[in-house]
Amino acid sequence: MLDRRRFLRALVALGAARAVPLRAQASFPFSLGVASGYPTPSGVVLWTRLTGLLAPVAVAVRWEIAQDEAMRQVVASGSTEASPEWAHSVHVEANGLEPARRYFYRFTAAGAQSPIGRTRTAPAAGSDPGRxxxxxxxxxxxxxxxxxxxxxxxxxxxxxxxxxxxxxxxxxxxxxxxxxxxxxxxxxxxxxxxxxxxxxxxxxxxxxxxxxxxxxxxxxxxxxxxxxxxxxxxxxxxxxxxxxxxxxxxxxxxxxxxxxxxxxxxxxxxxxxxxxxxxxxxxxxxxxxxxxxxxxxxxxxxxxxxxxxxxxxxxxxxxxxxxxxxxxxxxxxxxxxxxxxxxxxxxxxxxxxxxxxxxxxxxxxxxxxxxxxxxxxxxxxxxxxxxxxxxxxxxxxxxxxxxxxxxxxxxxxxxxxxxxxxxxxxxxxxxxxxxxxxxxxxxxxxxxxxxxxxxxxxxxxxxxxxxxxxxxxxxxxxxxxxxxxxxxxxxxxxxxxxxxxxxx
Ligand SMILES: [Fe+2]
The missing domain is CATH 3.60.21.70 (Alkaline phosphatase D (PhoD))
Incomplete structure (x- = not known):
């Protein structure tokens, strides 16, 4: 029992139980694309779902939001994981963004980069965006x-x-x-x-x-x-x-x-x-x-x-x-x-x-x-x-x-x-x-x-x-x-x- 617990703890320490790199996998993991939704004045939901996965394990996913399409001026980023219980889908609630702004985003997982998506935040509460x-x-x-x-x-x-x-x-x-x-x-x-x-x-x-x-x-x-x-x-x-x-x-x-x-x-x-x-x-x-x-x-x-x-x-x-x-x-x-x-x-x-x-x-x-x-x-x-x-x-x-x-x-x-x-x-x-x-x-x-x-x-x-x-x-x-x-x-x-x- 103890040995098993120690073994599991060791796995977690190595990150092996939580995130498995999938470089071995042949197919592109972002074959379903990317999406964003529900903009607020300070944030937006970013979505993707990893595909082509054979192992029922969680996969580490990195996300980035930038001001420019080349993704050079990154203003927010983080890591999450895509779990098999939710079909390796990713729902990131990015926050701390500026209101009424255009942003670009992408994900990185399994050694691959997603297509770059465009999104925007809603105007500030009570403000007049004009159109x-x-x-x-x-x-x-x-x-x-x-x-x-x-x-x-x-x-x-x-x-x-x-x-x-x-x-x-x-x-x-x-x-x-x-x-x-x-x-x-x-x-x-x-x-x-x-x-x-x-x-x-x-x-x-x-x-x-x-x-x-x-x-x-x-x-x-x-x-x-x-x-x-x-x-x-x-x-x-x-x-x-x-x-x-x-x-x-x-x-x-x-x-x-x-x-x-x-x-x-x-x-x-x-x-x-x-x-x-x-x-x-x-x-x-x-x-x-x-x-x-x-x-x-x-x-x-x-x-x-x-x-x-x-x-x-x-x-x-x-x-x-x-x-x-x-x-x-x-x-x-x-x-x-x-x-x-x-x-x-x-x-x-x-x-x-x-x-x-x-x-x-x-x-x-x-x-x-x-x-x-x-x-x-x-x-x-x-x-x-x-x-x-x-x-x-x-x-x-x-x-x-x-x-x-x-x-x-x-x-x-x-x-x-x-x-x-x-x-x-x-x-x-x-x-x-x-x-x-x-x-x-x-x-x-x-x-x-x-x-x-x-x-x-x-x-x-x-x-x-x-x-x-x-x-x-x-x-x-x-x-x-x-x-x-x-x-x-x-x-x-x-x-x-x-x-x-x-x-x-
Ligand atoms: Fe219909």
Whole structure:
């Protein structure tokens, strides 16, 4: 016993138990790239994940942040270790940086150096940075296209990217595949890790992560289509599904530039948070999957999952106790909004918020997976925005793989009801959408939807100043080729103090 303890102590002293040099290994350990996220005025999260490792041992990783791209003027550095329990991922919370500054960073491990990433810190609290340029995007089915849209995001040089869900897809579907998932649907931690590694092997996605800091939220496909809290759409029992959710959340943490406070515990992972860009903008980053009430009126024969229902027939839909954020997050959001001193309040979330009537003529049909499935929760939020006169609320979202530009109203059925906020729904990076003709038949029933266009894949580019938000809907010519062109389909503005988008 003593001998064994002494032996272990000796190993630790040598550093052998904690860090093993892997020069012997042939493959490049930074094959998944680098990323940064969640900038504050004094710091930022740096991420990488080492690959190609055979031994299940911790690996020493050195990180450096510099003022220059050549990495000569290093202003912060340190060492950490990548542990096999977390798939050799690295999450460094670098601190002591200057506000509103561009920085460069890299990692060294296993005798190799990572690519150099660019990042930046947020402006000082309460300061006016004059301008914020950000991009938001969602839904990047790997099989359905190349990630050429990310090339155009990189060319725009945004200060920040917000990714709003469906970073991976668990299943194979759609037409015109340009490449294939290398495995079936993931259930275990190993399965999800492999799926993230496949998606993150894409060079255009890596370049976008290396270009600027990201903030992220998830939607359903990071776990399973149409899940709601602990309920999957299929018949999997609760206990098994929570094990699956725990695996999926853990793999998500391992592959995103998330702060330590978001590290998951079993099936629970708090990713909702806020981020301030000086006095100009506050991002309220929401999670409308983990805490939501189960879907109302699922399809016949199913216990969960979305449906499109006649609102007269699905009585449960309008139950005032139904929640999409969960009570705790709802309270948190109200506080975050009420305390905000920002000129713009951006609700960064995953699913469409505006009412979308899918029954031409009298009556209304609603899809239950977005906020239309939780009308009481939506009304609570919109009432709060109006009553508390929250400054310039703008919801950004994804999920439906089409551009939607909407007025958010207290009563969508009343043309005289005031517009209280703006909504920008971005199209998908690659994921396929309903045909435009299907959407067009609903246009007359939804006059608060100023634009509904499912024809293009792409992203949304936003520029915020104290007086104006300018929005460019960026549309790819095709996702069948990496180097395809990208154009601006339409531009909108939101003016300070006037809720609702207007065509630019
Ligand atoms: Fe999606």
């Amino acid at each position: 914020l340029k950000f991009a938001f995007a969602s839904c990047q089915h790997y099989e359905q296209g190349y990630y050429g849209a990310w090339r155009h995001v990189v060319a725009d040089e945004p200060d920040l990217v917000a990714f709003l869900g469906d970073y991976i897809y668990e299943s194979s579907w759609g037409r015109d595949h340009v490449r294939k998932h290398d495995a079936g649907e993931p259930y275990t931690l190993e399965d999800y890790r492999a799926r993230y590694a496949l998606y993150k092997s894409d060079p255009d996605l890596q370049a976008a992560h290396a270009a600027c800091p990201w903030i992220v939220t998830w939607d359903d496909h990071e776990v399973d289509n149409d899940y709601a809290d602990d309920r999957p759409e299929d018949g999997m029992d609760r206990e098994s599904f929570l094990l699956r959710r725990a695996a999926a959340y853990r793999a998500y943490y391992e592959h995103m530039p998330l702060p330590e406070r978001m590290r998951p515990q079993g099936p629970d992972m708090r990713i909702y948070t806020r981020l301030d860009w000086g006095a100009l903008a506050r991002f309220h980053v929401l999670d409308d999957r983990q805490y939501r009430s189960w879907h109302a009126c699922p399809r016949p024969g199913r216990r969960g999952g979305s449906n499109t229902v006649d609102i007269e027939e699905c009585v449960r839909l309008s139950n005032p106790n139904r929640t999409i954020l969960g009570r705790a997050q709802e309270r948190w959001l109200e506080n975050s909004l009420a305390e905000s001193r920002a000129g713009w309040n951006v609700l960064a979330q995953q699913t469409p918020m505006a009412q979308f009537d899918q029954k031409p003529g009298p009556g209304r049909r609603a899809w239950t997976d977005g906020w239309d499935g939780y009308p009481a929760a939506r009304k609570r939020l919109l009432d709060f925005l109006a009553e508390r006169r929250i400054a310039n609320p703008v919801a950004i979202g994804g999920d439906v793989h089409s551009f939607n530009v909407n007025e958010l109203k207290l009563d969508f059925d009343d043309s005289a009801s005031p517009v209280v906020a703006s909504e920008l729904v971005g199209t998908s990076i690659t994921s396929q959408a309903w045909p435009q003709v299907r959407l067009d038949q609903y246009r007359a029933d939804n006059p608060h939807m100023l634009l509904v266009d499912s024809r293009f894949r792409g992203y949304t580019r936003v520029e915020v100043t104290p007086t104006l938000m300018r929005v460019d809907l960026r549309a790819m010519e095709t996702v069948q080729r990496r180097e395809a062109a990208c154009g601006t389909l339409a531009s909108f503005v939101v003016e300070d103090g006037t809720p609702g988008p207007k065509r630019a």
